[in-house]
Amino acid sequence: MEKQAVLRMEHIMKIYSNGVVANEDVSLDLEEGEIHALLGENGAGKSTLMKVLFGIESPDEGKILLNGVETVIKSPQDAIAKGIGMVHQHFMLVSSLTVAENIILGVAPVKNLFLIDKKRAIQEAEAIAAKYNFNIDVTARVEEIPVGVKQKVEILKALYRGAKILILDEPTAVLTPQETNELFVQLEKLKENGHTVIFISHKLDEIKKICNRATIMRNGKSMGTYSVADMSTDDMSRLMVGRQVVLEFDKKPANRTETMLKVRDLIVHNSQGVQKIDHLSFDLKGGEILGIAGVEGNGQSELVEAITGLNKNYHGAVQIRGEDIRKKTIKEIRNMNLAHIPEDRMKSGCAGTLNILENMFSNQYDRKEFSGRLFLKSKKMQQKAQEWIKEYLVKCNSYKQNVGMLSGGNIQKVIVAREFSTGPDLIIANQPTRGIDVGASEFIRKRLLEFRDAGCAIILISADLNEVLSLSDRLAVMYKGRFASVFTEVEKVQEELLGQYMLGIKKDDRLEGAMYE
Amino acid sequence: MLNGIFSVEFVNSILRATTPILFATMASAVAAKAGICNMALEGMMLLSALFGVLFSAMGGGIFGTASGLSQFASFGFGFLLTVLVGGLIGLIFAFCILHMKADEILAAIALNLIASGGTVMILMAVAGEKGASSTIASVAAPKVVIPLIGSIPVLGEILSGQNLLTWLSILAVIVMHVFLYKTPMGLKIRAVGENKNAAESVGISARKIQYIALVISGMLASMGGFYLSGGYMNMFTREMAAGRGYIALAASSMGADTPVGGFLVSILFGIAQAVANLMQLTTIPMQLIQLIPYLTTLIGLGIYSYARMKRRKKLLSSE
Numbered sequence: 068m069e070k071q072a073v074l075r076m077e078h079i080m081k082i083y084s085n086g087v088v089a090n091e092d093v094s095l096d097l098e099e100g101e102i103h104a105l106l107g108e109n110g111a112g113k114s115t116l117m118k119v120l121f122g123i124e125s126p127d128e129g130k131i132l133l134n135g136v137e138t139v140i141k142s143p144q145d146a147i148a149k150g151i152g153m154v155h156q157h158f159m160l161v162s163s164l165t166v167a168e169n170i171i172l173g174v175a176p177v178k179n180l181f182l183i184d185k186k187r188a189i190q191e192a193e194a195i196a197a198k199y200n201f202n203i204d205v206t207a208r209v210e211e212i213p214v215g216v217k218q219k220v221e222i223l224k225a226l227y228r229g230a231k232i233l234i235l236d237e238p239t240a241v242l243t244p245q246e247t248n249e250l251f252v253q254l255e256k257l258k259e260n261g262h263t264v265i266f267i268s269h270k271l272d273e274i275k276k277i278c279n280r281a282t283i284m285r286n287g288k289s290m291g292t293y294s295v296a297d298m299s300t301d302d303m304s305r306l307m308v309g310r311q312v313v314l315e316f317d318k319k320p321a322n323r324t325e326t327m328l329k330v331r332d333l334i335v336h337n338s339q340g341v342q343k344i345d346h347l348s349f350d351l352k353g354g355e356i357l358g359i360a361g362v363e364g365n366g367q368s369e370l371v372e373a374i375t376g377l378n379k380n381y382h383g384a385v386q387i388r389g390e391d392i393r394k395k396t397i398k399e400i401r402n403m404n405l406a407h408i409p410e411d412r413m414k415s416g417c418a419g420t421l422n423i424l425e426n427m428f429s430n431q432y433d434r435k436e437f438s439g440r441l442f443l444k445s446k447k448m449q450q451k452a453q454e455w456i457k458e459y460l461v462k463c464n465s466y467k468q469n470v471g472m473l474s475g476g477n478i479q480k481v482i483v484a485r486e487f488s489t490g491p492d493l494i495i496a497n498q499p500t501r502g503i504d505v506g507a508s509e510f511i512r513k514r515l516l517e518f519r520d521a522g523c524a525i526i527l528i529s530a531d532l533n534e535v536l537s538l539s540d541r542l543a544v545m546y547k548g549r550f551a552s553v554f555t556e557v558e559k560v561q562e563e564l565l566g567q568y569m570l571g572i573k574k575d576d577r578l579e580g581a582m583y584e
Numbered sequence: 585m586l587n588g589i590f591s592v593e594f595v596n597s598i599l600r601a602t603t604p605i606l607f608a609t610m611a612s613a614v615a616a617k618a619g620i621c622n623m624a625l626e627g628m629m630l631l632s633a634l635f636g637v638l639f640s641a642m643g644g645g646i647f648g649t650a651s652g653l654s655q656f657a658s659f660g661f662g663f664l665l666t667v668l669v670g671g672l673i674g675l676i677f678a679f680c681i682l683h684m685k686a687d688e689i690l691a692a693i694a695l696n697l698i699a700s701g702g703t704v705m706i707l708m709a710v711a712g713e714k715g716a717s718s719t720i721a722s723v724a725a726p727k728v729v730i731p732l733i734g735s736i737p738v739l740g741e742i743l744s745g746q747n748l749l750t751w752l753s754i755l756a757v758i759v760m761h762v763f764l765y766k767t768p769m770g771l772k773i774r775a776v777g778e779n780k781n782a783a784e785s786v787g788i789s790a791r792k793i794q795y796i797a798l799v800i801s802g803m804l805a806s807m808g809g810f811y812l813s814g815g816y817m818n819m820f821t822r823e824m825a826a827g828r829g830y831i832a833l834a835a836s837s838m839g840a841d842t843p844v845g846g847f848l849v850s851i852l853f854g855i856a857q858a859v860a861n862l863m864q865l866t867t868i869p870m871q872l873i874q875l876i877p878y879l880t881t882l883i884g885l886g887i888y889s890y891a892r893m894k895r896r897k898k899l900l901s902s903e
Contacts, residue, residue: 147787161774164778172788173783175768183771
């Protein structure tokens with residue numbers, strides 16, 4: 068039985084002003100009531116295609132047909148009016164407002180001519196939540212609700228505005244396995260109600276689980292639309308990257324050396340005074356990777372800030388090679404051969420308006436090799452930058468290109484090149500492969516393993532469970548500022564079990580032996 | 585001195601000093617809620633103080649000043665025109681920073697400097713004077729005499745006989761509170777100020793909202809400016825805003841940019857100003873006394889920051 072196409076994008080061509088061909092003759096058709104995966108590496112053109120659909124970018128060629136009628140979508144407002152909703156990867160919510168207020172924002176019901184009808188706003192928000200089986204307290208403030216619920220609010224926002232087509236941009240990136248399952252149940256429900264969902268994801272098994280069809284993109288072109296049931300994840304990844312991605316690594320057994328990092332009784336509060344780390348203790352030896360899994364916001368960022376010296380407002384002790392670092396400046400700590408790949412690459416990882424070379428040297432411009440008494444040794448730096456660009460496979464025109472112009476994966480490679488080129492003994496990698504393409508992720512993971520084999524101590528914090536499971540020698544789960552559990556035999560860990568620890572359903576009490584002596 | 589503090593006259597003098605700051609604080613609050621620091625308040629007030637004199641004199645020319653009614657009409661004409669121009673100044677400021685993407689602080693400094701020199705220039709052109717508008721026959725805002733209540737001792741003396749604009753400034757607090765927290769537009773303003781992207785994701789044009797907020801901010805600031813030359817004094821003198829725009833920025837910030845919070849802090853600054861006025865009767869050097877309102881601002885901001893820091897520290901140590 069042929070279902071009706073609610074949306075057709077035909078032969079979309081989009082060339083950005085800097086000459087990048089983001090979409091080349093891409094076509095996409097959506098059937099009513101399907102979950103359609105849009106799959107592709109970073110920079111493959113998925114985002115551009117969705118921006119065209121949502122009215123953020125206008126296509127240079129091609130047309131869009133909504134329910135068979137050719138339409139021009141001028142702006143996001145226009146897209147919303149035409150029944151297209153988008154749930155962005157980074158939530159677009161106002162934290163100090165309630166869930167209901169966020170849902171009705173911009174289309175608030177009014178009483179007495181000019182006052183917001185608060186009661187009706189709550190009723191309407193509750194009604195729409197109930198209709199789609201979203202179990203949500205609409206009077207809660209957004210800043211107080213967990214990530215999974217925030218995402219529900221985003222979906223409700225779109226539905227409240229009458230969205231028939233929902234674009235979900237990597238919706239599971241921040242969710243626990245349990246929350247992901249819950250989301251999938253709700254997506255099924257949306258499907259039953261006749262909504263059509265575009266599901267953007269890197270996670271092949273999720274696509275396999277929930278999507279009906281998948282359109283695969285590579286290098287700005289569509290590699291075709293396939294029925295998911297007829298494809299294996301191997302097929303998908305081959306179409307996506309043009310080669311098989313090795314998710315299994317050849318990992319030698321860990322060869323542990325001396326203790327590099329010692330954390331004892333660490334207590335950290337955030338700027339609002341909320342306790343984020345609660346008596347945390349652990350040791351880390353050279354030659355091992357300590358993976359830290361956990362839902363975001365359970366103290367991971369605070370832990371990194373304490374170890375890297377970004378925050379000194381903590382109780383307890385942090386020692387690197389037996390030396391207490393509390394009194395040391397960030398620079399001094401870094402000079403103890405510490406490398407840090409920060410969680411937010413645009414905010415604290417790089418300076419977007421500076422070029423690749425300048426970013427690569429921001430941590431080592433003052434090394435004797437590169438700096439004279441008064442002036443920098445530009446020749447030497449240029450030579451090194453070119454070397455690193457080659458070594459780390461950074462896709463760019465030259466080292467003079469601004470980092471902000473690169474794709475996410477290439478920005479991350481610039482940062483990794485900078486951090487790894489100093490020859491670290493201790494690497495703090497916080498979400499090193501978040502939101503970057505499979506090729507770049509694989510590259511970074513391999514480098515991490517190489518450093519481990521060379522005797523480097525590594526902390527790997529990641530929301531990608533596959534990543535921590537395949538790389539870690541020890542895997543700790545963080546929940547509410549504590550380690551809920553530690554696994555020493557990482558190969559045997561089930562994702563489900565991990566999820567239970569991540570959500571605080573399970574908790575182990577005695578971790579001394581596994582985490583520290 | 586003490587006698588002075590416990591007199592009805594002192595309360596009145598507080599209200600007189602609070603009124604212009606209160607208007608400007610509301611102006612700052614609405615801009616801040618939309619995510620803009622409106623440092624141009626100072627210039628907006630100064631310009632409006634001059635326009636108030638000019639427009640109300642113009643009103644006097646049209647309606648005359650013979651009867652109470654014609655005086656009120658002249659005032660009303662001048663006030664409305666001033667507020668309109670205040671909105672226009674807000675619009676121009678908004679155009680500079682939102683459309684032309686000028687830095688909001690630099691644009692504000694430019695506007696304040698234009699106001700500072702421009703008012704003197706206009707005054708010179710219109711009245712041939714450089715210091716004050718004493719030759720211009722402007723019409724001040726009327727006082728509100730409440731018939732029966734006025735005869736009650738103390739309370740009546742305070743409630744009755746206040747300047748119309750003082751009442752209006754208190755009304756502005758209530759209106760701004762309702763506007764920001766109870767109306768759809770207020771919700772949009774707060775959303776834009778806190779998270780522009782979130783607001784835009786639901787189809788709200790952040791730029792439009794900020795335009796609206798700045799026009800309202802300009803109108804409120806102009807009311808404060810009008811009061812300076814048509815209530816607090818009865819003429820325009822050069823630099824008569826005297827830092828009130830900046831004081832209002834501090835007041836608004838200390839009041840967490842809420843109308844009610846700003847109101848309470850404004851009164852504090854009004855008291856400081858009133859004390860300074862009173863102390864002019866003593867032998868303490870004038871220059872020291874004139875320092876009081878500004879010193880209060882500095883100390884106030886200091887205490888505010890200290891309290892916030894302490895609160896954080898206390899939370900940190902309570903494990």
